Amino acid sequence: MAEHIQNPPATSAKKLNVTAIAIWVVVLAVLGLSGYGLMKTNASRPEAGETAPGFTMNFFNGYEWEGQDAVALADLQGKPVVVNFWASWCVECRLEADLLEQAWQQYKDQGVVFVGIAYSDVEPNAKEYLREFSVTYPNAPDLGTSISDDYEITGVPETFFIDRNGVIQHVQIGPVNASMMNSIMAKIMTQ
Secondary structure (H helix, E strand, O other): OOOOOOOOOHHHHHHHHHHHHHHHHHHHHHHHHHHHHHHHHHOOOOOOOOEOOOOEEEOOOOOOEOOEOEEEHHHHOOOOEEEEEEOOOOHHHHHHHHHHHHHHHHHHHHOOEEEEEEOOOOHHHHHHHHHHOOOOOOEEEOHHHHHHHHOOOOOOOEEEEEOOOOEEEEEEEOOOOHHHHHHHHHHHHHO
16 A cells, blocks of 8 residues: 655645745845934934024914914024924923023024924923923924934934024034023124
8 A cells, every 4th residue: 555645735835935925024124124224324413514404393382483383494594593402301401491591582682593392292391391491482392303303413402503594503412501602692693
């Protein structure tokens, strides 16, 4: 009596093909994400001497500035601009909050515009922070971190000092201080 060798069921072959396809999909996804990460790593953050990336900020609910509830950086062309990235949970941001408001009060009548971008914060906490420090210059949440991604910030606080031509004159990583503020303000107002 001859033994018959049976072929494996067709379903086993189908399972093998599905498994192989799934493995290839995972491998390609990992390679794609790695490539995207490398591109982002090689993307340079805007530095002094470069044009500031454009953005539009939609102010916190219930806030407006000069009758508007949003402003674009392009709308501020011709004015020196100070862009401060902050968060209510940031200890170092609290060190500079009063100084930034004082500088805004000192320079706003000279055409300088200060804007605050709340990074990875929740609106109630951010609004409480603004009330606590009596901040009156325009502030907005960075929904989806799109603005901070364009500026490639490494943390908060970070402040970008932009001249009236839209060129970054100084990037301050960490809190600003009074002497540095006065020196940089003089520079962006004369450019």
